[in-house]
Amino acid sequence: MFTNADIPGRCDVVVIGGGPAGSSVAALLAKQGVEVVVLEKVSHPRPQVGESLIPHFWKYADQTGASPLIEREGFVAKAGGIAVWNGKISRIAFSEFGFTRPALHVERDVFDELLLKNAESQGAKVFQQVAVREADLGLDYPQVKYLDRRGGDAIEGSIVCRFVIDASGSSALLAGQFKSKRLVDSRMRFLSLWGHFKNSRYVAADGRSYAATEVGEVKPVTFVTSFEDGWIWHIAMRQYTSVGLVINTDKARAMGNEQREGFFLDTLKTAPYIDKLLDKAEYLPDFFSQRPDYSYYSTRLCGENFYCIGDAASFVDPIYSHGVLNAFYNASMTALAITESLKDPSYRVRHAQLCENRIRQFYGFSRSLALGEFGGDGVDSELVRRFMRQVPPVELELMLAASAMSERSENFLRLAQDAGLSLHPTRAKAHFMEALAL
Numbered sequence: 549m550f551t552n553a554d555i556p557g558r559c560d561v562v563v564i565g566g567g568p569a570g571s572s573v574a575a576l577l578a579k580q581g582v583e584v585v586v587l588e589k590v591s592h593p594r595p596q597v598g599e600s601l602i603p604h605f606w607k608y609a610d611q612t613g614a615s616p617l618i619e620r621e622g623f624v625a626k627a628g629g630i631a632v633w634n635g636k637i638s639r640i641a642f643s644e645f646g647f648t649r650p651a652l653h654v655e656r657d658v659f660d661e662l663l664l665k666n667a668e669s670q671g672a673k674v675f676q677q678v679a680v681r682e683a684d685l686g687l688d689y690p691q692v693k694y695l696d697r698r699g700g701d702a703i704e705g706s707i708v709c710r711f712v713i714d715a716s717g718s719s720a721l722l723a724g725q726f727k728s729k730r731l732v733d734s735r736m737r738f739l740s741l742w743g744h745f746k747n748s749r750y751v752a753a754d755g756r757s758y759a760a761t762e763v764g765e766v767k768p769v770t771f772v773t774s775f776e777d778g779w780i781w782h783i784a785m786r787q788y789t790s791v792g793l794v795i796n797t798d799k800a801r802a803m804g805n806e807q808r809e810g811f812f813l814d815t816l817k818t819a820p821y822i823d824k825l826l827d828k829a830e831y832l833p834d835f836f837s838q839r840p841d842y843s844y845y846s847t848r849l850c851g852e853n854f855y856c857i858g859d860a861a862s863f864v865d866p867i868y869s870h871g872v873l874n875a876f877y878n879a880s881m882t883a884l885a886i887t888e889s890l891k892d893p894s895y896r897v898r899h900a901q902l903c904e905n906r907i908r909q910f911y912g913f914s915r916s917l918a919l920g921e922f923g924g925d926g927v928d929s930e931l932v933r934r935f936m937r938q939v940p941p942v943e944l945e946l947m948l949a950a951s952a953m954s955e956r957s958e959n960f961l962r963l964a965q966d967a968g969l970s971l972h973p974t975r976a977k978a979h980f981m982e983a984l985a986l
């Protein structure tokens with residue numbers, strides 16, 4: 549009979565979830581000789597949305613050792629972004645900012661599986677189809693209880709460890725236990741509907757459209773357009789294109805679940821530019837998905853024996869492709885905090901506090917870029933200003949330029965001004981365009 553005897557009964561760190569956050573922190577800790585167990589609820593490759601990666605993700609992939617796997621995979625390299633926001637067309641090109649490595653459009657099922665394999669090859673013990681039910685943190689050594697479904701039946705088990713890392717994505721397992729998850733201001737609450745299309749034309753940096761078959765030769769941009777109720781993304785990949793709508797939750801609530809797919813397709817048919825790109829494309833109905841009420845944060849992130857990272861800590865509207873970057877950044881800070889805490893446990897509360905501040909800083913940075921006004925919503929403006937002064941100039945320049953492409957980033961610009969930062973006049977910026985030739 550199948551047993552879960554191969555899952556260790558004890559280890560240094562249990563990571564809940566094997567997405568980009570969990571895989572990265574596991575790889576970083578394992579590289580330091582820390583005994584890490586990753587428990588992942590489903591089997592990879594598993595579907596996931598969020599295919600646009602901005603170029604500074606590479607520095608984290610280098611740290612975890614995942615870069616060679618990503619390079620070998622041959623994902624689509626993208627040239628930049630074009631946004632049509634309330635009729636105003638703007639473009640940014642990553643090459644103008646001096647990035648030497650490409651931004652990518654990645655099929656997330658493939659990308660996330662590579663990251664998980666990397667964690668395993670760095671020495672983490674990875675168990676898929678093992679779902680964590682709860683973590684008891686009130687003990688000297690936390691106990692993580694799970695259901696192991698690898699053999700078909702669900703077998704209960706538990707692991708004792710020194711640190712628990714919640715990287716369970718929007719399930720936010722620990723925030724659920726703590727009851728610490730908060731939705732942002734209701735005007736800023738959105739729902740996303742998305743799907744996949746075959747043979748969609750795509751937009752390149754010259755503002756022209758190209759056939760799907762050319763995606764390897766003429767680099768696409770991530771194409772974004774606003775519409776009356778929200779905004780739409782169009783991301784071309786090797787075999788298909790991901791297209792999604794982001795709309796206010798109240799608008800979506802008025803529709804039944806079954807009406808949403810119809811609304812999604814009808815909106816795309818009438819959206820300027822998107823209608824042309826999808827004109828001869830084939831819709832793949834099996835991939836229609838939705839995510840309600842995202843844009844949240846947790847008020848409790850790190851403690852003496854736990855860390856919440858990636859989407860398990862917070863999530864903001866993905867307009868600036870910060871989700872995977874946030875997961876990588878959180879993983880990097882957490883790995884450092886835990887490695888140091890294992891060396892000298894008397895500092896573990898201090899390390900947890902420092903890490904929590906770092907995670908909040910990045911959340912505030914992304915939050916101020918991606919959503920309009922905020923009245924608190926988990927953002928400490930002073931922490932964000934301090935973070936802005938530390939961000940490598942090329943990364944800040946890119947985000948400052950990108951922030952000019954939508955009308956969402958007034959907080960970001962205000963914080964940057966307060967921090968004494970401004971767009972360098974001789975550096976690259978967003979270019980405004982008269983028209984697109986699609």
Ligand SMILES: Cc1cc2nc3c(=O)[nH]c(=O)nc-3n(C[C@H](O)[C@H](O)[C@H](O)COP(=O)(O)OP(=O)(O)OC[C@H]3O[C@@H](n4cnc5c(N)ncnc54)[C@H](O)[C@@H]3O)c2cc1C
Pocket residue numbers: 564565566567568569570587588589590594596597598599600601678679680681715716717718719721740742792839842857858859860866869870871872873875
């Ligand atoms: C509509 C939309 C568009 C987006 N677009 C972009 C984009 O273009 N670029 C970008 O960078 N980001 C984007 N994002 C955000 C990005 O997808 C996420 O930020 C990213 O996946 C976060 O990684 P993670 O590891 O924290 O969580 P996840 O990728 O969600 O991984 C969490 C893992 O935990 C597992 N899990 C859950 N519960 C348990 C449990 N109890 N026990 C064990 N395992 C568990 C899940 O199966 C999953 O594999 C988008 C998000 C949305 C919703």
